[in-house]
Amino acid sequence: MEPILAGLTGLLVAAGVYLMLSGNLVRYLFGLVMLSNAANLLIFVAGGLTRSAPPLIEAGQKVPAEGVANALPQALILTAIVIGFGLFCFALALAYRAFYAMGTAKMDDMRLAEPLEDTAK
Amino acid sequence: MTSTAAPATPEQAGIWRVVPALVLAIAAGWFATFLPLIAQGEYAEFVVPWIPSLNIELAFRLDALSLTFALLITGIGAICFLYASTYFRSDPRLKRLLSLLTLFAISMLGLVLADDAITLFVFWEGTTITSFLLVGYDHHKKSARDSALQALLVTGLGGLALLAGLILMGQVAGTYRISEWVQMGGIFRDSGLYLGMLTLVLLGCFTKSAQFPFHFWLPGAMAAPTPVSAYLHSATMVKAGVYLIARLSPALGGTEVWTWTLTLVGATTMIVASIWALKQTDLKLMLAYTTVMALGALVMFLGGDYYYATTGAVTFIIVHALYKATLFLSVGMLDKMAGTREVEALGGLRRAMPLTWGIILLAAASMAGFLPFFGFIGKELKYEGALGVASEPLLVASAAVLANALMVAAAGMVALKPFLGAQRSPKPAPSDPPMTMWIGPALLAVMGLTFGLFPDLIGPTLILPMAEVVYGGPVPVEVKLWAGVNTALKLSIATFLLGFVFYWMLSRIRQSLDKEVPRVADAAEGYEILLQGMKDLAAWTARTIQPxxxxxxxxxxxxxxxxxxxxxxxxxxxxxxxxxxxxxxxxxxxxxxxxxxxxxxxxxxxxxxxxxxxxxxxxxxxxxxxxxxxxxxxxxxxxxxxxxxxxxxxxxxxxxxxxxxxxxxxxxxxxxxxxxxxxxxxxxxxxxxLDRTIPDYFEAVSYSEAFGRNIVNVILVDFRALDTLGEIAVVVIAAVAAVAALRGGGQEVEK
Known part of the structure; x- marks a missing residue:
């Protein structure tokens, strides 16, 4: 199963990058979500796949049963998902604001910091 | 002596103006006390650790080669400083000039005294930077700024190459002490990196000492004020490259590549520069080209791998410093008192400026190599050396004769043209300058005659020990004025005859040079193209990567x-x-x-x-x-x-x-x-x-230490609680920022 999930991770990265490069704010946001998902999946798969053995300690035991899933990547991903969500919300608000301030959703037309006359020499 | 001193403002009349000159004169005297020690082939040393972890020391060593340069730097420095304090009498920036000159003198002294390669490099760059500031002294002029930048770029890039070369040598040798390098020449020559280090080190030396094709920055550097040119661009800094070649020749020299590279580069520089010298009508520019010519000769003879050639080269270092600094300072006197340096606009000044003429005559005679001047001894030694060099005696000797003949013509132009004929000068009533200006050049000019008449004053005490340091072995040569009628003397006579012919035909030669070789060998154009190319490349990169x-x-x-x-x-x-x-x-x-x-x-x-x-x-x-x-x-x-x-x-x-x-x-x-x-x-x-060290640890202690059965949760809220706190902070900040962006205060950005 591992190679298939590795392929899926690559597919999510490729789709995310392609969407982010489109130059349209909305598609850029789609791409951002895809890329976050891909990053989470990457960490998860790299930490090793274990089926049906969550990292829990049975009642009455002091250590988990032999062969439970790797808890570390799960903890990392939990953090990553939440931070990715925060980033997404902020990006969404920023995109919305930028659209209303500049009247366009095309990223290449947003040239407030680097006006055209500066570079068109 | 008629003094033309204008009433100086109180601020400028201060005694501080001569303090730097005095300090250098005292330093020169102090260095002179080492002469007896050096004459015995001994040396003095001073070492303190600097960066011990990199094996870099602040090491200084005074041997015959360093001492000669130290004496030139302090002695000629004192004279140039004194001269500058009068030359810039009414210039409010004199303090800046003297500070920069002092900084330069310190860098230059450090360069020639350093025994640690990295220390040497630091001082080497010090001379590059101070030279940049001094060439651009008239910074309100664009030409001066451009010349300064040109000098900085050319010598600075060479300096980088030099650093790489020195580090290569240090890696191969396992030490950065130059005095140890010169005793382990075989290690360098047998190393697979020999060609690399030789190329890099020579690049540094050639750019610094204005060798073809990097010679163009030196005439450009004549934008500097005259005392600066006399000090930096004739007597001291431009000889730094020559100094390093001489210093490292026992370590790197003696191979075919070394001999041929130095011979060909030196000879080309010499010939190209002497032809260009004849084209000039500005006396200072002409002297600048003869300086390039002299540097070429020094490089050529240092590559000779023959003790006579080495002796000739080291003698010529002193000969050249004495007469060239004198001539530069004298041309400055002409410029100041008669109003121009253009040779065509000057004439018949022998009555108005007799002292200046006398000084110039003495120096020019040494430059032309007349008997019994010091220049004659230098020239005879060079010819004797040329006939025995390892590369190609015929080539070296003919190049030397040709260049020396052109030098005779150039000497004639400086010494005779402005002083003979009907009197004319842009400034009415020219006269000799005040004593503080002429005393120094006069001293140098008289030394040129004294060392010629009494070569024993300097031969066995300084020249021969120095030649031994550079040659890396005993030098069975006698420095004397009259060596009898030999081949060298015959070559000298041929040189004089050729020189006189050149002098008489000078205006015709100049005309045909203007016509025939209008832009030949103008490496400055290559520099311009290269510089523009770099700028274009930078602009293109910025446009492409940052559109x-x-x-x-x-x-x-x-x-x-x-x-x-x-x-x-x-x-x-x-x-x-x-x-x-x-x-x-x-x-x-x-x-x-x-x-x-x-x-x-x-x-x-x-x-x-x-x-x-x-x-x-x-x-x-x-x-x-x-x-x-x-x-x-x-x-x-x-x-x-x-x-x-x-x-x-x-x-x-x-x-x-x-x-x-x-x-x-x-x-x-x-x-x-x-x-x-x-x-x-x-x-x-x-x-x-998979490395399970950390998960294993968490699994083992999750319950026993944190009393949690869900290991993931325990990690988040217990073992890595600070991370989780940070995560919450991020979300809060994102939320606050999002709200701010959505509310936005209602101000619209202008389109």
Whole structure:
């Protein structure tokens, strides 16, 4: 199963990058979500796949049963998902604001910091 | 002596003006006390650790070669400083000039005294920087600024090459002490890096000492005030390259490459420069070209690998410093008192400026190499050396004769043209300058005669010990004025005859030079083209990489990421060794749903489809997390995904349609490259054994120390609680910023 999930991770990265490069704010946001998902999946798969053995300690035991899933990547991903969500919300608000301030959703037309006359020499 | 001293303002009349000159004169006297020690072939040393971890020391060593240069730097320095304090009497920037000159003198002294290669380099760069500031002294003139920059770029780039060369030598030798290098020449010559270090070191020396094809910066540097040119660009700094060649010749010299490179570069420089010298009508520029010529001669003879050639070269270093500094300072006197340096505008000044004429005559006689001047001894030694060099005696001797003949003509032009004939000068009533200006040049000129008449004063005490240091062995040579009628004397006579012919035909030669070789060998043009090319390249790079388009910035970032990922995969040692394992149908179906949804988001033009598919991807991932034992992750993923979808749906009502557009091949390639890179990189990572140290630790202590049965939760709220706190802070900040962006205070940005 591992190679298939590795392929899926690559597919999510490729789709995310392609969407982010489109130059349209909305598609850029789609791409951002895809890329976050891909990053989470990457960490998860790299930490090793274990089926049906969550990292829990049975009642009455002091250590988990032999062969439970790797808890570390799960903890990392939990953090990553939440931070990715925060980033997404902020990006969404920023995109919305930028659209209303500049009247366009095309990223290449947003040239407030680097006006055209500066570079068109 | 008629003093033309204008009433100086009180501020400028201060005694401080002569203090730097006095200090240097005292230093010269102090160095002179080492003469008896040096005459015995001994040396003095001073070492303190500087950067011990890099094996770099602040090491200084005074031997015959260093002492000669130290005496020239302090002695001629004192004279130039004194001269400058009068020359710039009414210039409010005199303090700056004297400070810079003093800084330069210190750098130069450090350079010639340093025994540690890195110390030497630091002082070497010190001379480059102070020279830049001094050449650009008239910084309100564009030409002066350009010349200063040119000198800085040429010598600075050479300096970088030199540093690389010195480090190579240090690596090969295992030490940075130059005095140890010169005793282990074989190690360098047998090293596989010999050609590399030789090229780099010589590049540094050639740029500094204005060798062809880097000679062009020196005439440009004549934008500097005359005392500066006399000090830096004739007597001291430009000889730094020659000094280093001489210093390192026992370590690097003695090979065919060394001999031929120095001979050919030196000879070319010499010939090209002497022809250019004759073309000049500005006396200072003419002297600048004869300086280039002299530097070429020094390089050529140092490459001779013959003790007579070495003795000739080291003698000529002193001869040249004495007469060239004198001539520069004298031309400055002409410029100041008669109003111009243009030889065509001057004439008949012998009555008005008799002292100046006398000084120039003495110096020019030494330059032309007349008997019984010091220059004669230097020239005879050079000819004697030319006849025995390791490369090609005929070539070296004829180049030397030709260049010396042109030098005789140049000497005639400086010494005779402005003083004979009918009196004319742009400034009415020219006269000799005040004593503080002429005393120094007069002293140097008289020394040129004294050392000629009494060569024993300097021969066995300084010249021969110095030749031994440079040659790296005994030098059975006698420095004397009259060596009898030999081949060298015959060559001298031929030189004089040729020189007189050149002098009489000077105006005709100049005319034909103007016509025949208008722009030959003008390396300055190459420099201009190179400089412009660099600027264009920089502008092109900035335009391409920073076009002001956000998608371009993203594109370059992702492209670089892809290159880095692929680089790591291709360079990485481990291969991919992964089995497909068992693939349950249900799992494959989930993966297929995610893949199809992903594809749908990319191709669809419909917002509704896109949002649905985005939710599909998120939910699919949550299922995968559940299947592979990550229940908490799956829960969070599901909640977050729902929020994301809701937010996007709300926002999309306000945002315009996305549209799909055509397939962008370039972007698609970048995406596919990066995606494949992640896939292969991930597979390569998974092919290596998993390090379970940390998970094992958490599993063991989760209950015993933190009393939690859900290990993931324990990690988050206990072992890595600070991370979680940071995570919450990030979310709060994002929320606050989002609210601020959405409210926005109502101010619209102007379009």
């Amino acid at each position: 002001g388009k956000m998608t371009s910035y993203l594109r370059y970032t992702f492209l670089l990421m892809g290159v880095l990922v692929w680089g790591a995969i291709l360079i990485g040692t481990g291969g991919i060794d992964l089995e497909l394992g068992d693939v349950p149908i249900f799992h494959s179906a989930i993966v297929a749903i995610i893949a199809v949804s992903t594809f749908a988001i990319v191709v669809t033009g419909s917002r509704l489809v896109a949002i649905t598919a985005l939710g599909g991807v998120g939910a699919g991932l949550a299922v995968i997390f559940v299947l592979y034992s990550a229940i908490d992750v799956a829960l969070t993923q599901l909640l977050v995904e729902i929020l994301v979808v809701v937010f996007i749906a709300v926002a999309l009502l306000k945002l315009p349609r996305a549209g799909t557009g055509r397939l962008r091949i370039g972007d698609a390639s970048i995406s596919v490259m990066l995606g494949l890179g992640v896939t292969f990189g991930l597979m390569a990572v998974m092919s290596t054994p």
